[in-house]
Structure formats: C-alpha cells, structure tokens
Amino acid sequence: MARGHISELRGILQQARNANDSGLGGTAVWIGQSVDALERTTHWMLDAVETRPADALAGATPYLRLFALATGGAYLAKKALAAMAELRAGSTDPHHGLRVASARFFAAHLATAAAGLEAAITEGAEAIGTAFGDAA
Incomplete structure (x- = not known):
C-alpha cells in the first residue's frame, strides 16, 4: 500500500514538473x-515496527503529520493542475486561480516542515524519554 501511494504522489509531482x-x-x-x-520514514517505520516498536510509537504522530503534508500537498497540486487546464481552456471561474495559489502556499509554507518531521520520526523513543527525565 505504501509503495503504491508514494508512487501515485510521485506521478502527480511529475505532472506538476512537466507543466512548467x-x-x-x-x-x-x-x-x-x-x-x-515520507518514503524514507515509511521504510524506517516499517523496520521499527518489527524491530523497535517503542521507536515506532514515538514517531507515530509526526509520521502521520508528514503523511498528511505530503499527500495533501500532492493532491492540492493535482487540483491546481486541473484548474490551470481549465483556465487554458478559457474558463473564467475565479476559484481556479485560488486553487493554484492554495497549492503553492501549502507547498511553501507547510510542506517545507517535512525535514523537521523526518528528524522527529527517526529520533526514536530515547529522545522522548530524555525529554521527560527518563534515561531510557
């Protein structure tokens, strides 16, 4: 499931690149x-679930946030691509411009948090224990 989803997201991104x-x-x-x-942390999480479940649990919440950012961003880009096609076809719907702007805003202001979330995911349970005075 994870590979198929990530592949779908990459397909959308390729369309966005091709749109230029x-x-x-x-x-x-x-x-x-x-x-x-998302791809790197998915591999990390799948391994951690099997070998280090406490680390997987510690990274679960930031992983879900990263999953949402990557997926939401790609789907907003897909919607923006459809809106741009409508505009090129002569549509005057003002919402199309907003769809493009929303995708760009989301990408620049929210999706850029991915690196920080990746670090939070892969830091593992020890970081949580240390933060709360437990030398894990």
Whole structure:
C-alpha cells in the first residue's frame, strides 16, 4: 500500500514538473521533498515496527503529520493542475486561480516542515524519554 501511494504522489509531482508553469513556483520541489521524506520514514517505520516498536510509537504522530503534508500537498497540486487546464481552456471561474495559489502556499509554507518531521520520526523513543527525565 505504501509503495503504491508514494508512487501515485510521485506521478502527480511529475505532472506538476512537466507543466512548467510559473504560477506553481516551487510547488513540485517542495512537495517532492516532503514525498522523499515520507518514503524514507515509511521504510524506517516499517523496520521499527518489527524491530523497535517503542521507536515506532514515538514517531507515530509526526509520521502521520508528514503523511498528511505530503499527500495533501500532492493532491492540492493535482487540483491546481486541473484548474490551470481549465483556465487554458478559457474558463473564467475565479476559484481556479485560488486553487493554484492554495497549492503553492501549502507547498511553501507547510510542506517545507517535512525535514523537521523526518528528524522527529527517526529520533526514536530515547529522545522522548530524555525529554521527560527518563534515561531510557
């Protein structure tokens, strides 16, 4: 399931890159970085669940946030691509421009948190124990 989902996200990002539209700005790059982090942490989590369950549990909440950022960002990019196609086809719906702007904003202001979430995920249970005075 994880590989299929990540592959789907990468397909959307490739479409965004191929669109080469300045309205998207760095959307594909920033969302791409979050998808890369999601892929790395998914592998880490799958291993941790089997070998270090306390580490997997410690990373679960930031993992879900990263999953949401990568997935949400890619789907917003997909919606923006559809809106741009409508605009090129002559649509005058003002919401299309907002869809493009929303994807770009999300990518630049939210998805860029992926690196920090990746660190929080892979730091493991020891960091939580240390933070609360437990030398784990």
